[in-house]
Amino acid sequence: MILRLAFGSLLARALTVGMTILAIALSVALFLGVEKIRTGAKASFADTISGTDLIVGARSGSVQLLLYSVFRIGNATNNVTWESYQDLANRPELEWIVPISLGDSHRQFRVMGTSAAFFEHYKYRQGRSLEFGIGVVMDDLFDTVIGHDVAQTLGYNVDDPIVVAHGLASFAKHKDQPFRVSGILEKTGTPVDRTVIVSMQAIEAIHVDWQSGAKTPGKSTPIDAIRQMDLTPKAVTAALVGVKSPLKTFSLQRAINEYPEEPLLAILPGVALQELWGIVGIAETALLAVSMMVVVTALIGMMATIFSSLNERRREMAIFRAMGASPIAILGLLILEATLTAAAGAVLGLGLLYVGLFIAQPLIDSAFGLYLPIEAPATRELLVLVAVIFAGAIVSMVPALRAYRLSLADGMMVRS
Amino acid sequence: MSKDSIIDLKDARFRWPGRASFALSVPEFLVEKGQSVLLLGESGSGKSTLLSMICGTILADSGSVSVNGTDLKTLSGWSRDRFRAEQIGVIFQQFNLLPFGSVTDNILLPLKFAPSRRKRCHNPSRQAAELCQALGLPEGIASSKAANLSVGQQQRVAVARALIGAPPILIADEPTSSLDELAQSNFLDLMFHQVAAQETTLIMVSHDPRLADRFDRTVHMNDIATIQRQAS
Numbered sequence: 001m002i003l004r005l006a007f008g009s010l011l012a013r014a015l016t017v018g019m020t021i022l023a024i025a026l027s028v029a030l031f032l033g034v035e036k037i038r039t040g041a042k043a044s045f046a047d048t049i050s051g052t053d054l055i056v057g058a059r060s061g062s063v064q065l066l067l068y069s070v071f072r073i074g075n076a077t078n079n080v081t082w083e084s085y086q087d088l089a090n091r092p093e094l095e096w097i098v099p100i101s102l103g104d105s106h107r108q109f110r111v112m113g114t115s116a117a118f119f120e121h122y123k124y125r126q127g128r129s130l131e132f133g134i135g136v137v138m139d140d141l142f143d144t145v146i147g148h149d150v151a152q153t154l155g156y157n158v159d160d161p162i163v164v165a166h167g168l169a170s171f172a173k174h175k176d177q178p179f180r181v182s183g184i185l186e187k188t189g190t191p192v193d194r195t196v197i198v199s200m201q202a203i204e205a206i207h208v209d210w211q212s213g214a215k216t217p218g219k220s221t222p223i224d225a226i227r228q229m230d231l232t233p234k235a236v237t238a239a240l241v242g243v244k245s246p247l248k249t250f251s252l253q254r255a256i257n258e259y260p261e262e263p264l265l266a267i268l269p270g271v272a273l274q275e276l277w278g279i280v281g282i283a284e285t286a287l288l289a290v291s292m293m294v295v296v297t298a299l300i301g302m303m304a305t306i307f308s309s310l311n312e313r314r315r316e317m318a319i320f321r322a323m324g325a326s327p328i329a330i331l332g333l334l335i336l337e338a339t340l341t342a343a344a345g346a347v348l349g350l351g352l353l354y355v356g357l358f359i360a361q362p363l364i365d366s367a368f369g370l371y372l373p374i375e376a377p378a379t380r381e382l383l384v385l386v387a388v389i390f391a392g393a394i395v396s397m398v399p400a401l402r403a404y405r406l407s408l409a410d411g412m413m414v415r416s
Numbered sequence: 417m418s419k420d421s422i423i424d425l426k427d428a429r430f431r432w433p434g435r436a437s438f439a440l441s442v443p444e445f446l447v448e449k450g451q452s453v454l455l456l457g458e459s460g461s462g463k464s465t466l467l468s469m470i471c472g473t474i475l476a477d478s479g480s481v482s483v484n485g486t487d488l489k490t491l492s493g494w495s496r497d498r499f500r501a502e503q504i505g506v507i508f509q510q511f512n513l514l515p516f517g518s519v520t521d522n523i524l525l526p527l528k529f530a531p532s533r534r535k536r537c538h539n540p541s542r543q544a545a546e547l548c549q550a551l552g553l554p555e556g557i558a559s560s561k562a563a564n565l566s567v568g569q570q571q572r573v574a575v576a577r578a579l580i581g582a583p584p585i586l587i588a589d590e591p592t593s594s595l596d597e598l599a600q601s602n603f604l605d606l607m608f609h610q611v612a613a614q615e616t617t618l619i620m621v622s623h624d625p626r627l628a629d630r631f632d633r634t635v636h637m638n639d640i641a642t643i644q645r646q647a648s
């Protein structure tokens with residue numbers, strides 16, 4: 001019955017209590033949402049590359065190498081010469097090697113030159129391979145395979161012609177060499193979805209008439225002539241490497257890092273990811289702290305409403321006192337009410353999170369390539385809810401203690 | 417101390433904390449079991465303060481206040497609250513009920529804090545209904561919200577609440593002052609009927625000396641208490 005009366009009392013103040021619940025719910029939804037995006041982003045980053053033992057590039061920072069080679073974020077400052085690449089490819093510890101050549105773009109998407117081995121050895125999400133939605137691996141020099149998002153966004157289909165621009169955000173287009181879409185990949189949730197893939201030779205072919213980033217004036221080699229040329233690559237941007245035995249990974253890494261002919265860098269993708277988290281961690285913590293502060297603000301709002309309700313509820317408390325309720329019981333009643341309010345807020349917040357996820361999931365997926373799974377709340381999230389309810393109870397003790405003292409001082413005959 | 421006194425105050429003094437200007441002192445005030453007492457006194461003479469002292473919501477600074485043979489100062493705060501719930505039914509001047517609770521909820525509320533009182537009524541909700549009927553409340557009122565009742569009805573529900581489980585003492589602080597004359601006499605008839613049926617000891621505060629003939633005894637605050645009102 002006491003619980004029913006507590007409910008009744010809350011219901012009688014439905015508007016203010018409702019606002020308080022809404023504030024708590026929104027803050028909880030925000031907090032859980034940030035948490036969800038955070039873990040989702042982490043998982044999707046970690047899922048982007050698997051099965052690759054080493055990534056090799058020109059010497060720079062390991063995070064930088066990871067970012068441009070796998071995530072297509074930023075640019076390489078230097079390339080690896082084809083000779084060094086060949087040296088590397090011939091090492092006995094190696095199981096496989098995939099060259100990567102970046103630097104060109106098609107519309108807003110990056111173009112990546114690679115070999116057919118890429119489709120065999122690039123793995124994501126715990127060892128999944130790339131699959132073709134339609135079409136096949138490029139066959140001709142001017143064939144290209146495009147990621148799912150590229151096809152979606154630009155409305156491309158197999159056999160459509162496309163033109164590749166040299167450099168990023170550059171308007172100088174390689175007008176002369178129109179490519180043909182030979183295949184479209186299934187969605188992976190990785191940067192591959194937003195990549196236009198061509199062969200290493202194609203990258204060379206594009207640059208036949210180009211010298212250090214500018215078109216050589218008056219020169220325009222016909223396509224047939226290009227096909228006759230030696231299109232052996234001069235350099236690669238990076239290489240993905242698989243070793244025969246995991247035990248060899250570290251010695252190979254050291255050997256590459258100490259390669260005498262050219263300054264190279266070999267990184268373990270997992271280690272570089274950890275390093276990346278270390279950098280992102282600060283922003284992540286700040287974001288988490290801000291959303292936590294929002295929850296705290298909502299709870300303080302609740303405390304303020306309880307405070308302001310105390311005066312109008314003095315009569316109610318005097319009745320409880322006259323009926324034999326101890327001041328402790330009144331303290332408990334107020335804390336119970338606050339706990340119910342916080343609990344309602346927490347549950348509603350969880351509901352809002354799912355509604356929000358349901359609406360935002362496809363949008364976030366298409367805008368950021370970030371797939372947020374909708375699944376039953378994890379233990380961690382439930383713990384957050386419990387913590388919010390608990391914090392609500394703690395916070396309400398401040399006004400509850402005041403009510404306690406008031407009801408002690410008032411006696412039971414409240415002068416109204 | 418007289419054996420028959422259910423309420424027994426000796427040299428009880430009380431001063432509201434932080435309000436040095438008002439001090440109540442009661443050399444002796446005895447009420448016999450089953451008696452009905454009308455307590456008169458002008459506003460601010462400390463009537464409500466005296467009742468609070470008997471109820472044990474405030475403790476006498478010195479002297480003794482005994483209720484049904486128990487000296488209140490020997491009880492801890494929590495047991496005093498429990499003791500009040502068991503021994504005393506209370507009616508205020510107005511706003512007696514929790515407006516968001518049903519009539520039944522309100523009537524049964526004191527039983528939550530008084531296990532012996534609850535045991536005494538075998539079927540609490542039945543007894544609540546019977547009391548409502550005896551107090552002339554309309555049928556089927558039990559489940560309505562207290563806020564929807566008229567003031568007169570609310571006061572009668574308050575009587576039902578104060579008397580459920582038959583506590584030995586009923587304390588009423590100006591229960592009729594918010595009622596018109598007809599409702600007032602109606603209310604008193606019903607209340608006295610119940611008080612007589614349960615042999616309850618009644619202390620009622622009023623400003624109206626004309627009510628005196630209904631009571632066994634009329635006491636004026638000036639006769640039992642001295643009040644100091646000096647700007648300290």
Ligand SMILES: Nc1ncnc2c1ncn2[C@@H]1O[C@H](COP(=O)(O)OP(=O)(O)OP(=O)(O)O)[C@@H](O)[C@H]1O
Nearest residue numbers: 409410411432435438458459460461462463464465
């Ligand atoms: N809770 C309280 N805290 C502080 N002072 C109080 C409190 N209740 C009453 N007083 C003071 O005690 C004095 C006596 O008040 P009390 O309510 O006992 O008088 P009363 O005889 O019941 O008056 P009334 O007929 O107006 O109800 C007054 O000066 C009042 O201001």
Ligand SMILES: [Mg+2]
Nearest residue numbers: 463464465589
């Ligand atoms: Mg009074």
